Amino acid sequence: MKIFIAGATGRVGTLLTHDLLEDGHEIIAGARHPERVEENDRVTPVKFDLHESVEQMTEAIKGADVTYFTAGSGAKDILQVDAFGAVKLMQAAEKDGIKRFVMLSALFSLEPTKWRTVKGLDGLTDYNIAKFFADNYLIHDTDLDYTILQPTVMTDKPGTGKITVDEGKLGYNPAEDVARTLADILKYQNTSRKVIKMREGDTPIDDALSRV
Ligand SMILES: NC(=O)c1ccc[n+]([C@@H]2O[C@H](COP(=O)([O-])OP(=O)(O)OC[C@H]3O[C@@H](n4cnc5c(N)ncnc54)[C@H](OP(=O)(O)O)[C@@H]3O)[C@@H](O)[C@H]2O)c1
DSSP states (O other), X not given: OEEEEETTTSHHHHHHHHHHHHTTOEXXXXXXXXXXXXXXXXXXXXXXXXXXXXXXXXXXXXXXXXXXXXXXXXXXXXXXXXXXXXXXXXXXXXXXXXXXEEEEOOTTTTOHXXXXXXXXXTTOHHHHHHHHHHHHHHHHSOOOEEEEEEEOEEEOSOOOSEEEESSOOSOEEEXXXXXXXXXXHTTOGGGTTEEEXXXXXXXXXXXXXXXX
Protein backbone atom coordinates (compact mmCIF):
# COMPACT_ATOMS: atom_id res chain seq x y z
CA MET A 1 0.00 0.00 0.00
CA LYS A 2 0.93 3.66 -0.28
CA ILE A 3 1.02 5.23 3.15
CA PHE A 4 1.11 8.88 4.17
CA ILE A 5 2.88 9.70 7.46
CA ALA A 6 2.42 13.09 9.13
CA GLY A 7 5.50 13.70 11.27
CA ALA A 8 7.71 11.40 9.21
CA THR A 9 10.96 12.95 10.49
CA GLY A 10 10.03 12.54 14.16
CA ARG A 11 11.23 9.76 16.45
CA VAL A 12 8.21 7.50 15.93
CA GLY A 13 7.64 8.68 12.35
CA THR A 14 11.17 7.64 11.35
CA LEU A 15 10.89 4.22 13.03
CA LEU A 16 7.44 3.71 11.52
CA THR A 17 8.78 4.53 8.06
CA HIS A 18 11.44 1.80 8.47
CA ASP A 19 8.86 -0.74 9.69
CA LEU A 20 6.38 -0.05 6.90
CA LEU A 21 9.17 -0.27 4.29
CA GLU A 22 10.18 -3.60 5.82
CA ASP A 23 6.55 -4.72 5.36
CA GLY A 24 6.75 -3.86 1.65
CA HIS A 25 4.80 -0.60 1.58
CA GLU A 26 5.53 2.70 -0.15
CA ILE A 27 5.67 5.88 1.92
CA ILE A 28 4.66 9.47 1.32
CA ALA A 29 6.71 11.14 4.04
CA GLY A 30 5.03 14.35 5.23
CA ALA A 31 7.59 16.64 6.84
CA ARG A 32 8.18 20.32 7.48
CA HIS A 33 11.70 19.75 6.15
CA PRO A 34 11.37 17.08 3.45
CA GLU A 35 15.13 17.29 2.78
CA ARG A 36 15.61 15.59 6.18
CA VAL A 37 13.71 12.45 5.12
CA GLU A 38 16.10 9.51 4.62
CA GLU A 39 16.51 8.67 0.93
CA ASN A 40 14.84 5.50 -0.27
CA ASP A 41 13.37 4.43 -3.64
CA ARG A 42 10.03 3.70 -2.00
CA VAL A 43 9.81 6.95 -0.01
CA THR A 44 8.48 10.19 -1.50
CA PRO A 45 9.14 13.19 0.74
CA VAL A 46 6.49 15.93 0.62
CA LYS A 47 6.45 19.30 2.30
CA PHE A 48 3.78 19.16 4.97
CA ASP A 49 3.00 21.56 7.79
CA LEU A 50 0.03 21.15 10.12
CA HIS A 51 -0.52 24.91 9.94
CA GLU A 52 -1.56 24.47 6.30
CA SER A 53 -5.15 24.50 5.07
CA VAL A 54 -7.23 21.37 4.51
CA GLU A 55 -6.93 22.02 0.75
CA GLN A 56 -3.11 22.04 0.91
CA MET A 57 -3.15 18.85 3.00
CA THR A 58 -5.52 17.22 0.49
CA GLU A 59 -2.83 17.76 -2.18
CA ALA A 60 -0.01 16.44 0.03
CA ILE A 61 -1.73 13.13 0.85
CA LYS A 62 -3.24 12.46 -2.59
CA GLY A 63 -2.70 8.89 -3.78
CA ALA A 64 -2.31 7.38 -0.31
CA ASP A 65 -4.30 4.35 0.86
CA VAL A 66 -3.71 4.99 4.57
CA THR A 67 -2.97 8.08 6.69
CA TYR A 68 -0.88 8.00 9.86
CA PHE A 69 -0.66 10.87 12.33
CA THR A 70 2.59 10.64 14.33
CA ALA A 71 3.24 14.37 14.59
CA GLY A 72 3.26 16.40 17.78
CA SER A 73 4.42 19.81 18.89
CA GLY A 74 6.13 18.70 22.09
CA ALA A 75 3.73 21.00 24.01
CA LYS A 76 4.95 24.06 22.06
CA ASP A 77 2.02 24.49 19.67
CA ILE A 78 -0.67 22.13 20.87
CA LEU A 79 -3.72 23.94 19.51
CA GLN A 80 -2.42 24.28 15.95
CA VAL A 81 -0.56 20.96 15.73
CA ASP A 82 -1.83 18.27 18.13
CA ALA A 83 -5.45 19.47 18.09
CA PHE A 84 -6.54 21.34 14.98
CA GLY A 85 -3.71 20.13 12.75
CA ALA A 86 -4.81 16.56 13.36
CA VAL A 87 -8.44 17.43 12.66
CA LYS A 88 -7.55 19.13 9.36
CA LEU A 89 -5.61 16.03 8.30
CA MET A 90 -8.71 13.91 9.01
CA GLN A 91 -10.80 16.29 6.91
CA ALA A 92 -8.25 16.09 4.09
CA ALA A 93 -8.27 12.28 4.25
CA GLU A 94 -12.07 12.28 4.00
CA LYS A 95 -11.97 14.66 1.02
CA ASP A 96 -9.49 12.34 -0.74
CA GLY A 97 -11.52 9.23 0.15
CA ILE A 98 -8.63 7.75 2.16
CA LYS A 99 -10.64 5.77 4.70
CA ARG A 100 -7.98 4.14 6.88
CA PHE A 101 -6.57 6.52 9.50
CA VAL A 102 -4.17 5.51 12.26
CA MET A 103 -3.68 8.00 15.08
CA LEU A 104 -0.79 8.02 17.51
CA SER A 105 -2.39 9.35 20.67
CA ALA A 106 -1.58 9.09 24.38
CA LEU A 107 -2.79 7.02 27.29
CA PHE A 108 -6.01 8.36 28.88
CA SER A 109 -6.54 11.08 26.26
CA LEU A 110 -10.22 10.18 26.28
CA GLU A 111 -10.56 9.91 30.08
CA PRO A 112 -10.40 13.42 31.62
CA THR A 113 -11.09 12.15 35.15
CA LYS A 114 -7.71 10.38 35.06
CA TRP A 115 -5.82 13.60 34.26
CA ARG A 116 -6.14 14.67 37.93
CA THR A 117 -6.05 11.30 39.63
CA VAL A 118 -3.24 9.45 37.86
CA LYS A 119 0.17 10.41 39.20
CA GLY A 120 2.43 11.56 36.39
CA LEU A 121 -0.29 13.17 34.28
CA ASP A 122 -0.25 16.49 36.15
CA GLY A 123 1.30 19.11 33.94
CA LEU A 124 0.03 17.41 30.78
CA THR A 125 -3.57 18.64 30.92
CA ASP A 126 -3.34 21.10 28.03
CA TYR A 127 -1.73 18.42 25.86
CA ASN A 128 -4.36 15.88 26.94
CA ILE A 129 -7.15 18.33 26.09
CA ALA A 130 -5.68 18.68 22.57
CA LYS A 131 -5.56 14.90 22.13
CA PHE A 132 -9.09 14.59 23.60
CA PHE A 133 -10.33 17.05 20.98
CA ALA A 134 -8.58 15.28 18.09
CA ASP A 135 -9.45 11.72 19.16
CA ASN A 136 -13.09 12.61 19.79
CA TYR A 137 -13.33 14.27 16.39
CA LEU A 138 -11.90 11.17 14.75
CA ILE A 139 -14.39 8.87 16.49
CA HIS A 140 -17.54 10.97 16.38
CA ASP A 141 -17.19 13.50 13.55
CA THR A 142 -15.61 11.50 10.75
CA ASP A 143 -16.56 8.42 8.85
CA LEU A 144 -12.93 7.27 8.79
CA ASP A 145 -11.92 3.71 9.48
CA TYR A 146 -9.74 4.67 12.43
CA THR A 147 -7.47 3.05 14.98
CA ILE A 148 -6.25 5.14 17.90
CA LEU A 149 -3.11 3.85 19.62
CA GLN A 150 -2.53 5.16 23.14
CA PRO A 151 0.95 4.37 24.40
CA THR A 152 2.34 5.46 27.75
CA VAL A 153 5.73 7.16 28.27
CA MET A 154 8.09 6.35 25.39
CA THR A 155 11.74 5.46 25.92
CA ASP A 156 14.70 5.00 23.58
CA LYS A 157 15.42 1.51 24.92
CA PRO A 158 15.56 -1.22 22.26
CA GLY A 159 12.18 -2.66 21.39
CA THR A 160 11.29 -6.12 22.66
CA GLY A 161 8.51 -6.91 20.19
CA LYS A 162 6.29 -7.58 23.20
CA ILE A 163 3.61 -5.38 24.71
CA THR A 164 0.64 -5.23 27.07
CA VAL A 165 -2.74 -4.19 25.74
CA ASP A 166 -5.37 -3.72 28.46
CA GLU A 167 -7.33 -1.10 30.38
CA GLY A 168 -4.12 0.93 30.76
CA LYS A 169 -1.62 1.79 33.44
CA LEU A 170 0.99 4.54 33.29
CA GLY A 171 4.43 3.03 32.62
CA TYR A 172 6.90 2.84 29.79
CA ASN A 173 7.17 1.55 26.25
CA PRO A 174 10.15 1.68 23.90
CA ALA A 175 9.39 3.94 20.91
CA GLU A 176 10.50 1.02 18.68
CA ASP A 177 7.63 -1.10 20.01
CA VAL A 178 5.17 1.76 19.55
CA ALA A 179 6.24 2.12 15.91
CA ARG A 180 6.05 -1.64 15.29
CA THR A 181 2.58 -1.75 16.84
CA LEU A 182 1.44 1.15 14.65
CA ALA A 183 2.73 -0.68 11.55
CA ASP A 184 1.18 -4.01 12.56
CA ILE A 185 -2.23 -2.42 13.12
CA LEU A 186 -2.64 -2.49 9.33
CA LYS A 187 -2.40 -6.30 9.36
CA TYR A 188 -5.38 -6.74 11.69
CA GLN A 189 -8.81 -5.71 10.43
CA ASN A 190 -10.15 -6.24 13.99
CA THR A 191 -8.22 -3.09 15.04
CA SER A 192 -10.63 -0.99 12.99
CA ARG A 193 -12.67 1.51 15.04
CA LYS A 194 -10.77 0.62 18.20
CA VAL A 195 -8.89 2.62 20.81
CA ILE A 196 -5.89 0.55 21.93
CA LYS A 197 -3.94 1.26 25.11
CA MET A 198 -0.43 -0.14 25.23
CA ARG A 199 2.70 -0.35 27.37
CA GLU A 200 5.67 -2.71 27.62
CA GLY A 201 4.75 -6.31 28.37
CA ASP A 202 5.09 -10.01 27.61
CA THR A 203 2.71 -10.57 24.71
CA PRO A 204 4.10 -10.62 21.16
CA ILE A 205 2.68 -7.62 19.28
CA ASP A 206 0.93 -9.84 16.71
CA ASP A 207 -0.82 -11.89 19.41
CA ALA A 208 -1.85 -8.76 21.29
CA LEU A 209 -3.29 -7.06 18.21
CA SER A 210 -5.06 -10.14 16.92
CA ARG A 211 -7.08 -10.20 20.16
CA VAL A 212 -8.15 -6.54 20.52
N1 LIG B 1 6.93 11.21 24.35
C1 LIG B 1 6.13 10.33 24.91
O1 LIG B 1 6.46 9.70 25.93
C2 LIG B 1 4.77 10.06 24.29
C3 LIG B 1 3.93 9.15 24.88
C4 LIG B 1 2.72 8.86 24.27
C5 LIG B 1 2.37 9.50 23.10
N2 LIG B 1 3.20 10.41 22.54
C6 LIG B 1 2.82 11.07 21.28
O2 LIG B 1 3.68 10.64 20.26
C7 LIG B 1 3.99 11.75 19.43
C8 LIG B 1 5.26 11.48 18.64
O3 LIG B 1 6.33 11.30 19.53
P1 LIG B 1 7.83 11.47 19.01
O4 LIG B 1 8.70 11.11 20.15
O5 LIG B 1 8.00 10.78 17.70
O6 LIG B 1 7.89 13.05 18.79
P2 LIG B 1 8.93 13.90 17.93
O7 LIG B 1 10.18 13.16 17.70
O8 LIG B 1 8.99 15.24 18.58
O9 LIG B 1 8.21 14.04 16.50
C9 LIG B 1 7.17 14.94 16.32
C10 LIG B 1 7.00 15.16 14.83
O10 LIG B 1 5.97 16.13 14.65
C11 LIG B 1 6.39 17.03 13.65
N3 LIG B 1 5.76 18.34 13.75
C12 LIG B 1 5.82 19.25 14.74
N4 LIG B 1 5.17 20.37 14.39
C13 LIG B 1 4.69 20.17 13.14
C14 LIG B 1 3.95 20.94 12.22
N5 LIG B 1 3.57 22.21 12.49
N6 LIG B 1 3.64 20.41 11.03
C15 LIG B 1 4.01 19.14 10.70
N7 LIG B 1 4.74 18.35 11.53
C16 LIG B 1 5.07 18.87 12.72
C17 LIG B 1 7.89 17.16 13.88
O11 LIG B 1 8.46 17.70 12.71
P3 LIG B 1 10.01 18.11 12.60
O12 LIG B 1 10.72 16.81 12.34
O13 LIG B 1 10.04 19.04 11.43
O14 LIG B 1 10.38 18.73 13.90
C18 LIG B 1 8.26 15.72 14.15
O15 LIG B 1 8.44 15.04 12.93
C19 LIG B 1 4.05 12.90 20.43
O16 LIG B 1 3.91 14.15 19.79
C20 LIG B 1 2.91 12.59 21.35
O17 LIG B 1 1.71 13.13 20.84
C21 LIG B 1 4.40 10.70 23.10
